[in-house]
Amino acid sequence: MVKFLDLKKQYLGIKEEIDSAITRVIESGAFVGGSEVCAFEEEFAQYLDDRSNALKALGVANGTDALEIAIEALHLPKDSVVLVPANTFAASAEAVVRNGLKVQFVDCGEDYTLDLEDLRSKITPQTSAILVVHLYGQSAKIDEILEIARQKNLRVIEDCAQAHGARFNGQCVGRFGDIATFSFYPGKNLGAYGDGGAIVSCNAELLKHCEEIAHHGGLKKYEHRIVGRNSRLDNLQAAILRVKLRHLESWNIRRREVAKMYLEGLKDCESIVLPHIKDSCLCAWHLFVIRVKNRQAVMESLKKSDIEYGLHYPIALPNTPAYSNVPFIAESKCKNASLWQDEILSLPMGEHLSDLEVLEVIKAVKEAVCG
Known part of the structure; x- marks a missing residue:
């Protein structure tokens, strides 16, 4: 796994x-x-x-x-x-x-x-x-x-x-x-x-x-x-x-290496929206989040390959019962967050991943998205 x-x-x-x-x-x-x-x-x-x-x-x-x-x-x-x-x-x-x-x-x-x-x-x-x-x-x-x-x-x-x-x-x-x-x-x-x-x-x-x-x-x-x-x-x-x-910096360096592999391995799949990283930012890559229209198919492909994944976050906060129904909270139209909640998908990320495991994830995602 x-x-x-x-x-x-x-x-x-x-x-x-x-x-x-x-x-x-x-x-x-x-x-x-x-x-x-x-x-x-x-x-x-x-x-x-x-x-x-x-x-x-x-x-x-x-x-x-x-x-x-x-x-x-x-x-x-x-x-x-x-x-x-x-x-x-x-x-x-x-x-x-x-x-x-x-x-x-x-x-x-x-x-x-x-x-x-x-x-x-x-x-x-x-x-x-x-x-x-x-x-x-x-x-x-x-x-x-x-x-x-x-x-x-x-x-x-x-x-x-x-x-x-x-x-x-x-x-x-x-x-x-x-x-x-x-x-x-x-x-x-x-x-x-x-x-x-x-x-x-x-x-x-x-x-x-x-x-x-x-x-x-x-x-x-x-x-x-x-x-x-x-x-x-x-x-x-x-x-x-x-x-x-004392280990945080070395772990974050490995996370950036994993992210680089994902970005390189998935860049040719036009139907995948990859993370957008600003030049001014050195990302700590807590999560590696992509967007795909056929998210369910990608999740099934990952599951079939015994690869864990996450959703961060499946429901935008203004759309949750806790906030959408509270009268004193101002109405908030958030088009992107509402649209993307059905598309975002978090791939495995961390210093625990080997290069081989990262390649397995890339393969499973591409099989579902690119055919």
Whole structure:
């Protein structure tokens, strides 16, 4: 079988390092907070911002918590509107709604990130922020989005859950907006062995406020300055992430090699729409997503060849019951996202793939599409 993701194979490749890290934490007896969390926060921030060292990181329990806390810390006006991509995971919109704010969905462009024309058209006096998702491992057009935000006095939140190590003009995503969030769900390019997340920002006061929210409303035990919540990255996951962080760049390099093989092997199939990568972006290739009209036939061909695949995402968010039927969410016409939800298909992607396996995937796709 050609696996879509193979975390066991990844573990076996770094088994000695992982086992040592886990043992170290268990023997220390420190499971909540601790030195591993502090060390990971410093190392992750340094990885993302090796130029100015201005960026700081805060570990939290998961990527959704990271988004919710980051948005809460911005103190956006009550009932204001946040612009959110139509083609993204539900957490991006959930975090907005659960903060008592309204969502306005924005269509995606050919690179699957925010379409700038649609973005501009949906900004109103009620808009307070833009939630930028760096989707599938590719940076959004962050420079132009920041300029739009500056002109309209909007806050910018970067959702980097799928973009660990992705770069725009040579700089890692996560350091451009007011605040950014990451998920360390196991299947991410940098994944824990359970849930985990992080909030990052160059604004020290803003990040301090996030820490207060995440730690029951205070920076010291039993000092509850505000009403907070409980969201902490545990010491065991931090130790695992420290190990994996040292391998992230080499894993991403392999992902780019796999992507290059896909792009070369499928380029002659005119009925396949391949990923569109901007020159300014160094893609982390969290996912390799193609579009095909006869998706069902391609899926059957892959299944017949014992090849796993994924759909990211089978229903655009404005078309789901959770959002299409909520009266206070503004209507969002998103033509591309609605059309492409029936065409997008995610091929196996990761450092676990051998060249031979990649060629098997290419063959199965071409047999279904090109005959």
